[in-house]
Amino acid sequence: MLTWRKIAHVMRREYLVNFxxxxxxxxxxxxxxxxxxxxxxxxxxxxxxxxNLDDFQRVAYINRAGISLDGDYNPGDYQPVVxxxxxxxxxxxxxxxxxxxxxxxxxxxSRQLVDNEIDAFFVIPDLYVLTGSVDLYARKNVPAALHxxxxxxxRQQIAAQAPGDLPVSTERLGGEVEVTIRxxxxxxxxxxxxxxxxxxxxxxxxxxxxxxxxxxxxxxMSGVVDEKENRLMEILATSLRPIELLWGKLLGLGALxxxxxVFWAIAGAAIAMINKDAQEFLSGAAFQPADIALVxxxxxxxxxxxxxxMLGIGASVTAEAESRQVAGFFTFINVLPLMLSVMFxxxxxxTLPVVFSFxxxxxxxxxxxxxxxxxxxxxxxxxxxxxxxxxVVVTVWLAAKVFRLGMLMYGKPLTPRTVWRALREGHxxxxxxxxxGVQVTKKPTRTRKWGILGR
Amino acid sequence: MSxxxxxxxxxxxxxxxxxxxxxxxxxxxxxxxxxxxFAMLGPNGAGKTTTLRMILDILRPDxxxxxxxxxxxxxxxxDHIGYLPEERGLYRNAPVLDVLVYLGQLKGMSRQDAQxxxxxxxxxxxxxxxxxxxxxxxSKGMQQKVQIIATILHRPDLVIxxxxxxxxxxxxTQLIKDLLFEMNAEGVTIVMSTHQxxxxxxxxxxxxxIDHGHQVLYGAVDDVRQRFAExxxxxxxxxxxxxxxxxxxxxxxxxxxxxxxxxADGVTPDMIMETLAVSDAYHIRRYELAVPSLNEIxxxxxxxxxxxxxx
Numbered sequence: 001m002l003t004w005r006k007i008a009h010v011m012r013r014e015y016l017v018n019f020x021x022x023x024x025x026x027x028x029x030x031x032x033x034x035x036x037x038x039x040x041x042x043x044x045x046x047x048x049x050x051x052n053l054d055d056f057q058r059v060a061y062i063n064r065a066g067i068s069l070d071g072d073y074n075p076g077d078y079q080p081v082v083x084x085x086x087x088x089x090x091x092x093x094x095x096x097x098x099x100x101x102x103x104x105x106x107x108x109x110s111r112q113l114v115d116n117e118i119d120a121f122f123v124i125p126d127l128y129v130l131t132g133s134v135d136l137y138a139r140k141n142v143p144a145a146l147h148x149x150x151x152x153x154x155r156q157q158i159a160a161q162a163p164g165d166l167p168v169s170t171e172r173l174g175g176e177v178e179v180t181i182r183x184x185x186x187x188x189x190x191x192x193x194x195x196x197x198x199x200x201x202x203x204x205x206x207x208x209x210x211x212x213x214x215x216x217x218x219x220x221m222s223g224v225v226d227e228k229e230n231r232l233m234e235i236l237a238t239s240l241r242p243i244e245l246l247w248g249k250l251l252g253l254g255a256l257x258x259x260x261x262v263f264w265a266i267a268g269a270a271i272a273m274i275n276k277d278a279q280e281f282l283s284g285a286a287f288q289p290a291d292i293a294l295v296x297x298x299x300x301x302x303x304x305x306x307x308x309x310m311l312g313i314g315a316s317v318t319a320e321a322e323s324r325q326v327a328g329f330f331t332f333i334n335v336l337p338l339m340l341s342v343m344f345x346x347x348x349x350x351t352l353p354v355v356f357s358f359x360x361x362x363x364x365x366x367x368x369x370x371x372x373x374x375x376x377x378x379x380x381x382x383x384x385x386x387x388x389x390x391x392v393v394v395t396v397w398l399a400a401k402v403f404r405l406g407m408l409m410y411g412k413p414l415t416p417r418t419v420w421r422a423l424r425e426g427h428x429x430x431x432x433x434x435x436x437g438v439q440v441t442k443k444p445t446r447t448r449k450w451g452i453l454g455r
Numbered sequence: 456m457s458x459x460x461x462x463x464x465x466x467x468x469x470x471x472x473x474x475x476x477x478x479x480x481x482x483x484x485x486x487x488x489x490x491x492x493f494a495m496l497g498p499n500g501a502g503k504t505t506t507l508r509m510i511l512d513i514l515r516p517d518x519x520x521x522x523x524x525x526x527x528x529x530x531x532x533x534d535h536i537g538y539l540p541e542e543r544g545l546y547r548n549a550p551v552l553d554v555l556v557y558l559g560q561l562k563g564m565s566r567q568d569a570q571x572x573x574x575x576x577x578x579x580x581x582x583x584x585x586x587x588x589x590x591x592x593x594s595k596g597m598q599q600k601v602q603i604i605a606t607i608l609h610r611p612d613l614v615i616x617x618x619x620x621x622x623x624x625x626x627x628t629q630l631i632k633d634l635l636f637e638m639n640a641e642g643v644t645i646v647m648s649t650h651q652x653x654x655x656x657x658x659x660x661x662x663x664x665i666d667h668g669h670q671v672l673y674g675a676v677d678d679v680r681q682r683f684a685e686x687x688x689x690x691x692x693x694x695x696x697x698x699x700x701x702x703x704x705x706x707x708x709x710x711x712x713x714x715x716x717x718x719a720d721g722v723t724p725d726m727i728m729e730t731l732a733v734s735d736a737y738h739i740r741r742y743e744l745a746v747p748s749l750n751e752i753x754x755x756x757x758x759x760x761x762x763x764x765x766x
Contacts, residue, residue, distance in 0.1 A: 003530060009560045017549070231544030235605070238511045238538045239561035241530065 006240040010248020018219045028260045032267030060121040065128035073156035083108040133178045147179045216257040217306035224314030301388040302364035312399040315406035337366040348374035357384045360391035462489040464644040470519030479505040481668040494659035495648040502668040503648040534563040537611035541618040547591040562609035576604045596627045615646045652749040680746045687717045687745035694737035
């Protein structure tokens with residue numbers, strides 16, 4: 001039976017010792033700090049970009065609302081969209097003819113935008129006087145200055161007219177003008193940040209996932225190599241069972257990985273609280289709440305799989321430098337889906353992403369990325385999960401064997417042949433100490449007393 | 456668990472261990488009594504470490520049985536054993552006290568008890584001021600002391616030390632010897648394994664000598680030496696040794712200061728001493744029985760291949 005008290009001691013030590021490691025402190029605190037710094041720089045950068053209107057010298061408008069726009073105030077020199085091929089309907093034309101004309105004009109404006117004849121255009125819709133809402137179309141990032149210029153333009157134009165000339169309420173005159181950016185093809189409303197979030201979030205999650213599982217799995221490996229290099233294994237082996245040592249390490253480092261993720265989650269929430277863009281960025285997530293349980297399961301599977309592998313590597317090699325090389329190879333395979341992310345973006349249900357979802361070393365990362373881009377068929381999720389759980393079981397079992405075998409082989413690498421032989425020998429029955437072993441032989445000498453060294 | 460001299464601390468019966476086709480330990484049997492200092496002797500590769508690892512359940516024997524502290528070894532038994540392996544080490548980047556407390560806790564001690572006793576013992580070996588230092592900051596001798604503390608911190612009933620004196624300078628050798636004697640005087644059973652037989656012969660009560668996994672000698676140290684003693688005496692002094700009655704031959708020892716006098720049949724060392732005592736022709740500075748060292752005995756039995764079992 002496992003001694004949980006000893007497991008708890010190992011767990012506590014592994015957690016505390018690794019918590020104080022510079023490598024952990026860097027990933028746990030440094031990464032959120034760097035993210036904060038990056039956010040700050042981006043905000044600064046965008047702030048300067050937001051006032052720059054160099055890219056928006058030619059802005060046109062379509063006035064479907066029929067408001068008179070001949071006031072003096074026109075700082076952006078906004079001109080009506082013109083298309084000579086279209087006949088302008090007269091004042092007496094019916095509503096249907098006017099609508100057809102404006103629709104055609106809209107299409108023409110879109111063409112001009114694509115052909116780069118204009119930099120942007122805005123449409124003042126029929127119901128402008130009621131909604132105060134203007135739709136802006138552009139193919140480049142719209143600076144805040146353009147928003148406010150258009151708002152000012154609209155307000156000033158309206159204000160320049162006598163109230164009696166306008167079918168508009170006085171509230172409307174002083175009220176906000178809302179400029180909505182719309183997709184030029186679909187006409188759907190877009191938020192820059194949300195759009196970015198939709199594309200970037202799977203990567204962000206995968207990166208967090210990858211860093212948390214791999215960095216702690218690496219701690220696992222270097223801990224074992226350290227104990228091996230420092231000749232502690234025999235002392236540990238006579239204090240607790242290898243499986244207790246393993247569990248203590250796994251739980252301690254698992255808790256550390258969770259701590260790391262919690263730090264990042266807190267940092268993410270803090271950023272979102274003070275930054276509206278970050279909020280929208282996160283709102284762009286295509287994850288459903290139901291996915292979260294799945295993500296956590298895969299997180300744990302990936303963590304245990306890699307920890308077990310790192311343990312096996314740690315027990316097989318003789319020096320930390322050597323272990324890093326071998327570990328690097330497996331880490332590379334783990335991160336392969338991220339490196340081939342373009343295939344996941346363009347066709348998340350394509351052959352390669354699907355194959356990656358079923359390969360134990362890439363399954364967790366591949367599935368997570370696909371979740372971000374598409375809806376994955378249920379049978380694929382089930383199969384991938386099954387493969388992951390099975391590979392965890394097999395790898396942990398194998399790693400425990402290798403660990404028991406390799407922990408006492410100081411200065412000698414464990415070859416695949418030795419491992420194979422040990423696994424085969426593992427099937428033979430081991431003779432252990434027998435109960436009621438021997439008769440006690442008596443020797444009449446000292447009795448026990450304790451002094452300074454004793455109790 | 457308190458062990459008295461009437462208890463068997465370790466009992467090894469017909470134990471064999473093979474590594475592939477190589478037999479490291481071959482049908483080995485011996486017993487360690489409670490409260491004694493027991494030495495396991497033999498050259499490098501004789502199977503000493505393998506035997507110790509089997510006793511400690513790090514390795515499993517292929518055949519045979521082992522009982523430790525009165526029963527088959529269990530996790531509970533392990534808490535009563537202090538083991539210092541030949542390849543010894545500590546967490547190098549951790550403070551001395553932290554390492555000791557951690558290892559003590561793994562042996563079943565409470566945190567407070569481990570901490571209190573570690574500090575006491577560090578003081579005892581004059582390392583009190585280094586409790587907060589990192590292990591890597593200590594000298595090699597200091598690290599050895601910390602390792603010994605780690606071995607006995609949890610008040611074990613049985614201490615097993617593989618090559619206790621290897622790589623130690625004379626000062627630390629004496630320190631470890633003193634510690635071992637002191638623990639033994641308090642009733643702790645001590646098992647030592649070494650290939651440096653001369654260092655052990657003055658310490659151990661009984662011994663097991665193994666070679667190529669086989670037992671070659673087993674019994675009380677004095678008995679073993681007496682058994683291999685020749686009818687001869689070693690004398691240092693002046694006089695014409697060959698003229699002495701009852702001496703069959705005289706050999707000059709290597710250092711030239713003493714001579715080995717082989718005695719004729721029926722002549723005892725006591726008779727020679729009596730003769731010397733009443734004679735003016737001889738001045739004696741040293742007179743002792745020519746008991747061979749364990750090293751000499753080992754070479755003798757290993758070469759002849761006819762070890763005898765005693766004890």
